[in-house]
Amino acid sequence: MKAISLLNETRQVQLIDVPEPEIERPNQLKLRILEIGICGTDREQVEAGYGEAPAGTDHLVIGHEMLGEVVEVGKEVKSFRKGDYAVLTVRRGCGQCAACQSNRSDMCMTGLFTERGIKGRHGFETEYVVDEQQYAVKVPAELVQVGVLTEPMSVVEKAIEEAVALQAARIPQAKAATWLIGKRTLVAGLGPIGLLAAIALLLRGAEVIGLDIVDEGSKRPDILRRLGGTYLDGRKVDTATLDARLGQVDFILEATGVAELGFQLIDALGVNGIYVMTGIPHGDRPVCITGAEMMQQIVLKNQLIMGSVNASTLHYAQAIEDMQKAKAKWGDLLNEIITTRLPFQQYREALDLRSENDIKTVLLWDKPSEQV
Numbered sequence: 001m002k003a004i005s006l007l008n009e010t011r012q013v014q015l016i017d018v019p020e021p022e023i024e025r026p027n028q029l030k031l032r033i034l035e036i037g038i039c040g041t042d043r044e045q046v047e048a049g050y051g052e053a054p055a056g057t058d059h060l061v062i063g064h065e066m067l068g069e070v071v072e073v074g075k076e077v078k079s080f081r082k083g084d085y086a087v088l089t090v091r092r093g094c095g096q097c098a099a100c101q102s103n104r105s106d107m108c109m110t111g112l113f114t115e116r117g118i119k120g121r122h123g124f125e126t127e128y129v130v131d132e133q134q135y136a137v138k139v140p141a142e143l144v145q146v147g148v149l150t151e152p153m154s155v156v157e158k159a160i161e162e163a164v165a166l167q168a169a170r171i172p173q174a175k176a177a178t179w180l181i182g183k184r185t186l187v188a189g190l191g192p193i194g195l196l197a198a199i200a201l202l203l204r205g206a207e208v209i210g211l212d213i214v215d216e217g218s219k220r221p222d223i224l225r226r227l228g229g230t231y232l233d234g235r236k237v238d239t240a241t242l243d244a245r246l247g248q249v250d251f252i253l254e255a256t257g258v259a260e261l262g263f264q265l266i267d268a269l270g271v272n273g274i275y276v277m278t279g280i281p282h283g284d285r286p287v288c289i290t291g292a293e294m295m296q297q298i299v300l301k302n303q304l305i306m307g308s309v310n311a312s313t314l315h316y317a318q319a320i321e322d323m324q325k326a327k328a329k330w331g332d333l334l335n336e337i338i339t340t341r342l343p344f345q346q347y348r349e350a351l352d353l354r355s356e357n358d359i360k361t362v363l364l365w366d367k368p369s370e371q372v
Contacts, residue, residue: 001017001020002016002017002126003122003125004063005018005060005125006051006053006062012049018059020128025132026074027074027134028130029077029086029136030072030130031068031071031129031130032365033127034069034368035148035363036066036067036363038065038350038353038362039152040257042351046352051118051119054122055120057122060117062118063117063124064090064117064118065149065150067086067087068085068086068087068088069085069366069369070084073133080136083369085138085139085140085143085368086136087147087150088116089137089151089312090115090118091106092113092114092115094112096112097109097110104312106310106311136313137320138320140320140324143320143323143324145332148362149360150320151316152192152196153200153319154318156200156253159276159278159308160201160253161315162276163274164179166304166306180201180205183250184206184207185250185253186246186253187229187252187253188211188234188261188262189212189255190231191255193278194210194253195220195223195227195359199227199330201251202227203325203329206251208229209231210229210230211234212232212233212234213234216231216233219356219359220357220359239265239267243270249269251274252269252276255279258281259285262279263294264289266303266305267294267297269303271302274303276307280309337359338359338361339357341363342362342364343363344364344365
């Protein structure tokens with residue numbers, strides 16, 4: 001079968017032939033890949049040759065945002081059957097720490113985890129995959145058109161869950177289920193993560209302001225406004241004056257991966273606010289910050305700054321639930337986050353595609369059985 005792989009010898013990404021996987025244990029299921037989302041990690045793998053192949057192999061199959069259809073299940077699999085749609089989580093635990101032993105490899109304490117398509121384990125840019133049912137989450141048929149967004153949505157779900165849990169624990173009378181209602185939130189970066197964060201926050205009753213550096217009439221601000229959010233063009237505002245312009249900002253979610261901006265936006269955070277960073281900057285350019293002033297603000301305003309990465313099966317399930325709510329509230333608007341679909345043979349074009357109106361590019365591997 002075909003697979004898009006990073007080759008050890010050349011550190012180049014190529015379409016190669018690999019053996020088709022088979023079920024080897026009774027708790028496994030086999031999926032036919034339908035769609036794979038392209039993200040910044042995939043593009044970095046192409047540009048920088050980033051990625052760690054499984055031990056004893058000469059290549060790494062890339063891809064970690066997927067949607068598949070179950071074609072076979074092991075005899076101990078009870079939650080899935082042939083024809084179900086499903087997504088697989090990315091990280092596999094070390095098996096040693098308490099987090100991984102509790103099926104929370106997203107919080108691995110040893111760093112000895114593996115990640116499908118990224119670190120030590122083959123990914124999903126291929127025709128078929130096999131995995132254990134504990135890493136699979138069912139996707140309802142009505143979400144097939146957007147099911148490939150489950151992984152980035154799961155990152156959002158975890159970030160928000162962690163933030164509201166911390167706020168509920170430290171602020172009198174705050175409750176995790178209702179803390180965001182009426183709160184002013186700022187989402188920095190309106191790519192897939194940012195727009196999905198806007199959806200999740202709006203569903204929880206928050207006011208959402210989105211910050212990006214694209215034109216007012218382009219696709220990302222348009223989707224945000226139709227959801228009910230407000231757009232700020234980062235090229236036309238001074239981040240140092242955002243706090244005065246916006247007033248009390250209770251929650252910031254950073255999804256830009258730009259280190260300098262990430263630190264600058266701390267200034268916009270309000271009293272008792274919480275700031276979650278989800279972007280992963282690359283490169284080694286130094287960032288200058290007003291350290292004393294920033295520390296004073298964080299301390300005197302009781303602020304929290306935290307990072308959040310990866311997600312558990314629980315967050316994947318929450319992602320599915322919120323996408324169902326989004327479909328009920330906004331119809332097919334969620335579909336518009338996927339701006340480009342290309343056959344997998346055009347993977348180089350997909351990996352190179354970057355434009356103001358491109359939000360999420362998806363590679364097509366096959367069609368759902370009901371569409372064949």
